[in-house]
Amino acid sequence: MNLITTFVLIPFVGLLLLPFLKVRLKGVLTLVLLTINVMISGYMAVQSLTGNPVSISLPGSYVTGIIPIRIDALSGWFILIINLVFLTGALYGYSYMKSYRKRTNSLTLHSFAFLLQHASIISVCGIQNSFVFLIAWEILALTSFVLIIFEHENPVTIKAGINYLIQAHFSIVFLIVGFLWVINKTNSYDFQAITTYSSSLPGMASLILFLCFFIAFAIKAGFVPFHTWLPYAHPAAPAHVSGMMSGVIIKAGIFGILRMLLIIKTDYVAVGFLILIVSVLSGLYGVMLAIIQHNLKKLLAYHSIENIGIIGIGIGLGAIGTGMGNPTLATLGYAGALLHTLNHALFKSLLFYTAGNVYQATHTMEIEKLGGVIKKMPQTAMLFLIAAIAICGIPPFNGFISEFIIYTGLYSWLSDGTLFSLLAAIFSTIGLVAIGGLAMICFTKAFGTVFLGTARHTLHAECQEVKFIQLLPSYILALVIILVGIFPMLFIHLLAEPVSLFTGTVQILTNTPQNSVFTALQPISWASWILVALVIGLYFIRQNLLKKRRVEVGPTWGCGYVASTSKHQYTASSFVRTYSKLFAPVLIVNKEEAIVHGVFPSEARYHTQPYDKLEKGLIDRVLKLNKRFMGRFVFLNNGKLQFYILYGIIFILTVLGIPLLYRNLESFIDIFKLL
Amino acid sequence: MLSIFLNLIAALFFTGIVIRTKSLASGRKGPGILQPVRDVVRLFRKGAVYSETTSFIFQLAPTVYFASVVMALMVVPFGKSPGVLSFNGDFIFFAYVLALGKFFSIISALDTGSSFEGMGASREALYSMFAEPAFFILMGSLALLSGHTSFQEIFASLHIGSQISYALAALATFVLLMIAMIENSRMPIDDPKTHLELTMVHEVMILDNSGFDLGLILTAGYLKFALYGALIVNLFIGVIPYQYAIPAFFAIQFLMAVAIGLIESFMARFRMSHNPQFIVVLTSVSLLIFFGVLLILQKFV
Numbered sequence: 001m002n003l004i005t006t007f008v009l010i011p012f013v014g015l016l017l018l019p020f021l022k023v024r025l026k027g028v029l030t031l032v033l034l035t036i037n038v039m040i041s042g043y044m045a046v047q048s049l050t051g052n053p054v055s056i057s058l059p060g061s062y063v064t065g066i067i068p069i070r071i072d073a074l075s076g077w078f079i080l081i082i083n084l085v086f087l088t089g090a091l092y093g094y095s096y097m098k099s100y101r102k103r104t105n106s107l108t109l110h111s112f113a114f115l116l117q118h119a120s121i122i123s124v125c126g127i128q129n130s131f132v133f134l135i136a137w138e139i140l141a142l143t144s145f146v147l148i149i150f151e152h153e154n155p156v157t158i159k160a161g162i163n164y165l166i167q168a169h170f171s172i173v174f175l176i177v178g179f180l181w182v183i184n185k186t187n188s189y190d191f192q193a194i195t196t197y198s199s200s201l202p203g204m205a206s207l208i209l210f211l212c213f214f215i216a217f218a219i220k221a222g223f224v225p226f227h228t229w230l231p232y233a234h235p236a237a238p239a240h241v242s243g244m245m246s247g248v249i250i251k252a253g254i255f256g257i258l259r260m261l262l263i264i265k266t267d268y269v270a271v272g273f274l275i276l277i278v279s280v281l282s283g284l285y286g287v288m289l290a291i292i293q294h295n296l297k298k299l300l301a302y303h304s305i306e307n308i309g310i311i312g313i314g315i316g317l318g319a320i321g322t323g324m325g326n327p328t329l330a331t332l333g334y335a336g337a338l339l340h341t342l343n344h345a346l347f348k349s350l351l352f353y354t355a356g357n358v359y360q361a362t363h364t365m366e367i368e369k370l371g372g373v374i375k376k377m378p379q380t381a382m383l384f385l386i387a388a389i390a391i392c393g394i395p396p397f398n399g400f401i402s403e404f405i406i407y408t409g410l411y412s413w414l415s416d417g418t419l420f421s422l423l424a425a426i427f428s429t430i431g432l433v434a435i436g437g438l439a440m441i442c443f444t445k446a447f448g449t450v451f452l453g454t455a456r457h458t459l460h461a462e463c464q465e466v467k468f469i470q471l472l473p474s475y476i477l478a479l480v481i482i483l484v485g486i487f488p489m490l491f492i493h494l495l496a497e498p499v500s501l502f503t504g505t506v507q508i509l510t511n512t513p514q515n516s517v518f519t520a521l522q523p524i525s526w527a528s529w530i531l532v533a534l535v536i537g538l539y540f541i542r543q544n545l546l547k548k549r550r551v552e553v554g555p556t557w558g559c560g561y562v563a564s565t566s567k568h569q570y571t572a573s574s575f576v577r578t579y580s581k582l583f584a585p586v587l588i589v590n591k592e593e594a595i596v597h598g599v600f601p602s603e604a605r606y607h608t609q610p611y612d613k614l615e616k617g618l619i620d621r622v623l624k625l626n627k628r629f630m631g632r633f634v635f636l637n638n639g640k641l642q643f644y645i646l647y648g649i650i651f652i653l654t655v656l657g658i659p660l661l662y663r664n665l666e667s668f669i670d671i672f673k674l675l
Numbered sequence: 676m677l678s679i680f681l682n683l684i685a686a687l688f689f690t691g692i693v694i695r696t697k698s699l700a701s702g703r704k705g706p707g708i709l710q711p712v713r714d715v716v717r718l719f720r721k722g723a724v725y726s727e728t729t730s731f732i733f734q735l736a737p738t739v740y741f742a743s744v745v746m747a748l749m750v751v752p753f754g755k756s757p758g759v760l761s762f763n764g765d766f767i768f769f770a771y772v773l774a775l776g777k778f779f780s781i782i783s784a785l786d787t788g789s790s791f792e793g794m795g796a797s798r799e800a801l802y803s804m805f806a807e808p809a810f811f812i813l814m815g816s817l818a819l820l821s822g823h824t825s826f827q828e829i830f831a832s833l834h835i836g837s838q839i840s841y842a843l844a845a846l847a848t849f850v851l852l853m854i855a856m857i858e859n860s861r862m863p864i865d866d867p868k869t870h871l872e873l874t875m876v877h878e879v880m881i882l883d884n885s886g887f888d889l890g891l892i893l894t895a896g897y898l899k900f901a902l903y904g905a906l907i908v909n910l911f912i913g914v915i916p917y918q919y920a921i922p923a924f925f926a927i928q929f930l931m932a933v934a935i936g937l938i939e940s941f942m943a944r945f946r947m948s949h950n951p952q953f954i955v956v957l958t959s960v961s962l963l964i965f966f967g968v969l970l971i972l973q974k975f976v
Binding site for chain 2: 371372374375378381385389392393394395400403404407408410411412414415418419422425426429430433434436437438440441443444445447448449451452453454519520522523524526527530531534535538539542545546549550551552553554555556557558559564566568569570574575576577578579582
């Protein structure tokens with residue numbers, strides 16, 4: 001009880017104190033308060049992960065009813081991920097925001113929103129009362145909005161923020177529909193009512209109920225085609241916020257989907273196939289668009305869509321496994337999804353933090369303008385490289401472990417099955433492999449153009465490595481990435497409880513070889529060790545040998561041409577040119593060019609702007625149609641205040657009038673109820 | 676353990692045989708079989724020249740590339756004897772650890788800031804993306820057919836008996852051979868002997884490497900050949916006793932080297948723009964294998 005009260009009060013302590021503090025102390029206080037909340041929630045999370053789920057009932061109020069707070073292992077796992085990323089995010093943000101110290105008021109709001117966002121996302125993981133859940137969900141959306149628009153004087157930022165706000169509320173609409181449906185039938189806000197209600201529903205209805213929630217959470221998570229807010233919101237935010245948005249805020253959507261899979265009793269096979277198909281498409285589409293992006297942060301944002309897809313493949317497999325009564329498949333699917341959630345949180349926030357370092361040093365995120373940053377910022381480059389290899393799912397880092405588990409799931413699915421599931425398994429495998437290959441193109445391009453070669457553009461500022469304190473959070477994340485990569489078993493043991501929530505059996509994860517589906521992870525861990533040892537050993541030999549030999553430095557080989565300039569380098573666009581020609585049907589690249597002509601040619605120009613085909617079709621087109629329709633009623637919008645007041649009165653009278661006319665409307669409502 | 680030993684021996688001769696076959700086919704006497712090994716030894720003794728544009732990535736990359744091939748070698752079995760590491764899903768590790776090497780060789784090419792090396796890097800990244808699905812479907816089909824998911828168990832329990840399985844084995848050999856050609860940057864995807872940087876893939880990526888580093892890259896290339904040869908060998912030898920398996924291993928590796936030499940002598944490289952299409956064809960061939968396996972298992976009712 002006391003812990004929860006403290007937890008809720010902490011952000012408001014922040015609200016009381018922050019405005020009165022000096023700029024430097026605001027950051028320190030935010031860090032301190034956040035640490036307290038992290039410790040409180042972390043304590044409960046660890047309890048639940050070790051097999052003692054926390055269950056508390058708050059009395060609530062007349063409106064909300066009893067507020068049950070249940071932190072089971074699933075919540076615990078997500079809370080730990082959230083806490084890790086928030087802590088590193090706060091630490092990173094503390095250094096990153098130093099350059100904005102003059103903007104005292106914005107910083108106060110930012111710090112408060114940060115604390116509140118943490119409190120709300122943790123609450124989302126624990127609260128099981130639909131009314132309060134919605135409030136927490138709304139606070140999460142609003143605080144994220146406030147955090148994104150920190151640089152609100154920039155029109156691009158504010159536009160991205162509003163785009164996010166609108167789409168976040170679409171998510172809330174679907175949530176409200178889902179919750180109202182259940183509340184209307186059961187008169188209870190408790191999530192347990194959803195379980196009892198959905199198990200009484202016929203198959204189709206429970207599927208629709210699940211779909212309501214799935215769409216709501218898919219918007220938050222960024223599944224294709226609900227992803228269009230994501231590539232705008234993430235680049236617009238300050239680096240630490242982008243890292244957290246991508247690392248954990250979109251994971252609230254994943255959490256929601258997993259929670260609904262636990263509490264809604266429905267046809268899991270159908271649901272699993274749906275999630276699987278959406279996920280494979282999300283993964284492919286996300287990475288396909290990521291490759292052609294010129295803005296580093298936007299590229300990373302599209303990669304979040306890809307990774308949400310990979311997590312989704314795991315969830316889909318898990319649901320199918322549960323539905324078909326195949327515990328091995330369910331375990332592998334859910335374990336892969338949950339582990340990849342952690343992994344993605346780690347490497348994506350690391351990527352955003354290092355991208356933030358590059359931004360601070362160079363003041364640009366345009367990949368085409370950068371180059372050779374590694375010589376000025378070797379540590380940042382090394383950290384980015386670790387995360388880049390990890391996100392491509394390459395050993396010996398963490399991404400490989402979770403993708404390996406998902407692959408194992410896919411292959412184990414092959415051994416049982418009808419023709420349909422065999423085909424689904426093989427095409428999902430193709431999807432996952434293609435995602436991996438495309439991710440490699442994307443990250444070799446990103447790393448190669450930003451950090452390697454020579455600068456492609458004269459930078460205005462002197463580019464230099466950031467201070468150690470700013471690198472520290474990145475080092476922490478990199479350390480965990482390596483830990484997961486070389487000691488996967490440690491983390492698999494932590495996963496035993498959350499996975500058993502879904503599968504009902506615990507013994508699959510135990511260490512005895514005969515019934516463990518994770519036996520392969522031990523040799524993989526050895527293999528990673530051997531790989532690391534080989535590289536270090538070989539490098540050592542090489543260094544020793546080279547000491548004895550003559551080592552010279554010369555210009556890069558240019559076929560005898562010696563006046564090479566940085567403009568002769570391969571650019572990001574030329575690196576992916578063949579790719580973008582091959583995949584042209586999926587992509588849109590808007591070109592703007594001025595061709596050289598005349599005897600005394602003037603300046604030529606060539607500019608490309610990648611765009612999202614789905615966004616064009618699903619958002620822009622709908623908006624245009626909507627605008628055209630609404631345009632017909634523009635006569636109402638005549639600019640006279642008196643008329644607007646009249647509209648208000650008409651609206652209020654209508655609202656008041658509806659209950660009076662209720663009897664007449666009843667038959668109409670009956671039709672609705674039938675639906 | 677045995678497979679590493681055998682593969683090392685095969686790697687010593689493989690490239691030499693390819694080169695010898697090519698020179699014989701074009702009417703020349705050609706260098707000795709061990710010439711590639713002598714080249715590497717000479718390179719290991721040499722100093723190095725580094726481009727002033729490069730960073731530590733360029734110095735680290737050949738080591739990682741070599742290490743990744745050695746790691747891949749460790750999971751390859753030989754008949755009855757499993758690789759040094761053998762576990763369920765080791766072929767996933769095999770493909771991904773090779774991807775680590777590719778990742779590094781690509782970024783090391785980009786590290787030079789050269790106008791040519793990016794070209795090779797771009798092609799390498801694209802081709803390997805297209806080639807990987809074929810390998811995964813092939814292994815998935817074999818896993819489905821045999822009911823196991825580790826290299827050694829899959830190969831050990833493959834029974835080539837019926838007519839469909841002969842067809843499948845032929846197709847699988849074709850896919851593996853072509854993947855080997857792509858991975859090793861040989862004809863018809865890439866021409867290792869071309870003199871024009873614009874038409875190279877792998878060669879152009881290592882233009883700036885010299886001395887020990889170049890030696891490592893070349894050695895890794897030789898090993899990679901033996902690696903894929905060993906996979907094809909495994910497809911056929913099953914669990915037959917060693918006194919037959921070991922000669923069979925060398926015979927098949929030799930045949931493969933000769934075949935590669937002949938292909939390179941009588942075929943021209945594809946147009947660069949047609950390469951992706953060709954590689955995607957491999958994926959469809961491996962899908963064909965998958966459907967063949969479904970036929971054998973009578974999943975089509």
